[in-house]
Amino acid sequence: MDELGLIDGFLKLPHQDIQKLDGMFGGTSVRIADLSRLSVKYPFIAMMPQWDFLNFLRDSGKRFPSLQVLMSAEATDLIRRGDAVAGVRVTTPDGTIDIEADLVIGCDGRRSIVRERAGLAVEEIGAPIDVLWFRVGRHPDETENLFARVDHGKMMVTFDRGDYWQCAYVIAKGQYDAVKAR
Numbered sequence: 001m002d003e004l005g006l007i008d009g010f011l012k013l014p015h016q017d018i019q020k021l022d023g024m025f026g027g028t029s030v031r032i033a034d035l036s037r038l039s040v041k042y043p044f045i046a047m048m049p050q051w052d053f054l055n056f057l058r059d060s061g062k063r064f065p066s067l068q069v070l071m072s073a074e075a076t077d078l079i080r081r082g083d084a085v086a087g088v089r090v091t092t093p094d095g096t097i098d099i100e101a102d103l104v105i106g107c108d109g110r111r112s113i114v115r116e117r118a119g120l121a122v123e124e125i126g127a128p129i130d131v132l133w134f135r136v137g138r139h140p141d142e143t144e145n146l147f148a149r150v151d152h153g154k155m156m157v158t159f160d161r162g163d164y165w166q167c168a169y170v171i172a173k174g175q176y177d178a179v180k181a182r
Contacts, residue, residue, distance in 0.1 A: 002041065006060050013056060015048040016145060016160045023148040032148065047159060068099075075108055078117040085118060130176060132169040135161070 001007040021033040035043045061067040072093055079087035079098055087100035106114025115122070138160065148157045155170040171179050 006056075007042070009060065010056060011046065013048060013052060014162060015046045016162060017044040018047055018145040018160070019044045020144075021146045021148065022144060023150065025150050026152075047161070049161070075106065075114050078104065078114065088114065128173050129170050130173055132171060132176070132179070134167050134169070135164045136167055138163055138165050 001010050019034065019036040020031065023030050023032050035045065037043070058069045058071070061069060070090060070092060073090045074092075075088050076091050076096070077089040078085050079089060079100060085104050087098055088104050089096060089098050104114065106112050106118070108114055136158075142160075144158070145160045146158070148155065153172075157168045157170075159166040159168075169179075
């Protein structure tokens with residue numbers, strides 16, 4: 001962000017500076033990382049919700065006349081010229097449009113239509129876990145930024161989001177119904 005000249009505007013937005021990562025392993029408390037000790041310009045990780053970050057990037061991009069950002073748009077196909085990808089077909093609330101580009105980057109998730117149409121293989125790593133995401137209210141006097149707790153096959157990571165904790169509860173693959181029933 002600094003190299004793009006965007007850091008000052010970015011840091012003015014509501015975000016959380018993560019400097020330390022603490023954890024609890026069994027009954028033992030451990031400091032996993034302390035970024036404040038690094039000799040760098042920004043010794044922290046700035047966290048903000050993805051939608052706020054994407055809106056910031058969109059608004060910052062307005063200074064580039066050739067940049068076009070489409071919201072509520074879905075990539076539905078690739079445009080090909082011979083064997084080369086020459087753009088992407090997109091469905092918007094106003095209809096379907098073709099966007100020609102020298103470079104097409106697919107950021108459309110695990111069921112990527114861009115990857116599928118390009119014929120790119122997915123490397124299945126068979127992760128044996130699922131992650132349940134939820135939020136819990138946060139009291140102003142709670143000071144942890146990022147916390148992990150690991151204990152006998154259980155793991156929870158909490159992220160400070162200002163007025164709430166974003167929580168990731170890691171469970172064994174396929175155990176959602178059993179966890180929900182408890």
